[in-house]
Amino acid sequence: MQLRKAFKFEIMPNGSQIRRIKQFCGCSRFMFNRALAWQNEQYEQDNSFKFSYTKIANLLPQWKKELVWLKECHSQVLQQSLKDLESAFKNFFQQRADFPKFKKKGLKESFRFPQGCKLEQQNNRLYLPKIGWVRYRNSRDIVGEIKNVTVSQKCGRFFVSIQTEFEYEIPTHKGGEIGIDMGIARFATLSSGEFFEPLNAFKTYKGKLAKLQRQLKNKVKFSQNWQKLKEKIAKLHHKIANCRKDFLHQTSSKISKNHAMIYIEDLQVSNMSKSAKGTAEAPGKNVAAKSGLNQAILDQSWFEFHRQLDYKTQWQGGFLVAVPPQNTSRTCPCCSHTAKENRQTQANFECVECGYTENADVVGALNVLVRGRAIVHA
Structure with a gap:
């Protein structure tokens, strides 16, 4: 069977990488709030609430022209933020969660890369696009193909969660x-x-x-x-x-x-x-x-x-x-x-x-x- 598993490690970025990570967190949060505000405006205009990721993603080039500093952030980070908003609306419409709320600075700061990351376990380092090679505390071996990488910040420390996919044969339990x-x-x-x-x-x-x-x-x-x-x-x-x-x-x-x-x-x-x-x-x-x-x-x-x-x-x-x-x-x-x-x-x-x-x-x-x-x- 196909099994997806996440491996979480603490990373040790240098000064410039820390500034980059914080900048990406801010851009991801801003894009989520901007898209949510735009969606609310559309609802007030025509009273029809249909969230479309494709429609909002097509607005990204226009928003990047209006706000030049968004170009410094990796485009996939912004797209994944819109994906998170799409998931939030799906959970709301299926009555699994409340209506999406605007994100606040300092709470659950994170962003995600769906591809482009490289891993060198023998050298204890990880490559993040537009950030570079980052050292991490290698506490266990990572198994499988990397599907996405999530970078998060909490209490002044930085973490990375690497989700992998691999074939797993279920053993016969003898208990x-x-x-x-x-x-x-x-x-x-x-x-x-x-x-x-x-x-x-x-x-x-x-x-x-x-x-x-x-x-x-x-x-x-x-x-x-x-x-x-x-x-x-x-x-x-x-x-x-x-x-x-x-x-x-x-x-x-x-x-x-x-x-x-x-x-x-x-x-x-x-x-x-x-x-x-x-x-x-x-x-x-x-x-x-x-x-x-x-x-x-x-x-x-x-x-x-x-x-x-x-x-x-x-x-x-x-x-x-x-x-x-x-x-x-x-x-x-x-x-x-x-x-x-x-x-x-x-x-x-x-x-x-x-x-x-x-x-x-x-x-x-x-x-x-x-x-x-x-x-x-x-």
Whole structure:
């Protein structure tokens, strides 16, 4: 099968290359905003909203004549920015995302080359059109034919994401089957009894983050000290995200390599983490407790863990099955008796019918395993 995979590395550009990269980011952002503004103007004129990449791409030569500095940017970078706008409109019309918004300087700065890039892994360098040869931190080998290269900037550092395509033969997985129960006290509990402790990256650093944000409040906006604190806060957020990603990748890789058939709860995270404030006429109850629970749920990144398990299991030749999570921790795995009284505490399970006792998360994982088998054999 044809497999597309991305390899991300940090690059080390020199001074002139950094200026070029920032200039390309600005041109890409400007072209996205210019095309979005033009599209909005067309809608106001005739009230018909049909986005056409070809029509807007034909306006590029005219815009380059009006704004000469656009010629300094690579033409493919500008075209790919219009492609991104086309994708944004497709997602909007298919109700997968909100209406496209104008891009803001300093947020998600990036641009993409669909072709023209060269790679020398033995010399740890990469050629980017109109930028030149750039050194990168070569942490692993790149496999396959390069399809596109995305350059991004975050927290004063520069990164490159190289997407490749190659033939991949799916191996035959020799592992067994397992059920997974997701939780707060235990991040993931397996039906075998093994469990993974949560990392809680945001909880670990939220005290330091709050301190920096209080200091930022007392600074003069846009002053040098204000900008320094903004950079510190951005770097801390970046560190929290990296810690979480590293934990999720290590956990999902370990589970997918050792088990061929994985059953996991199909949790609706967006519904589970909704606010309990309510309205002025009908205010909510236990708002503070629900807010803390929502924060803990989002800190676990259950959806991202599910997504990583899905594609990594396919790479290993296994299967992932999503199971309805209703009453998984209230049903006895021995006698199948379902009752709220079976789970008297958050951690302990004791069946009121047959007296079976076990950790509640292990019981949930066992029931997920049973339900998953029923779905597969149905």
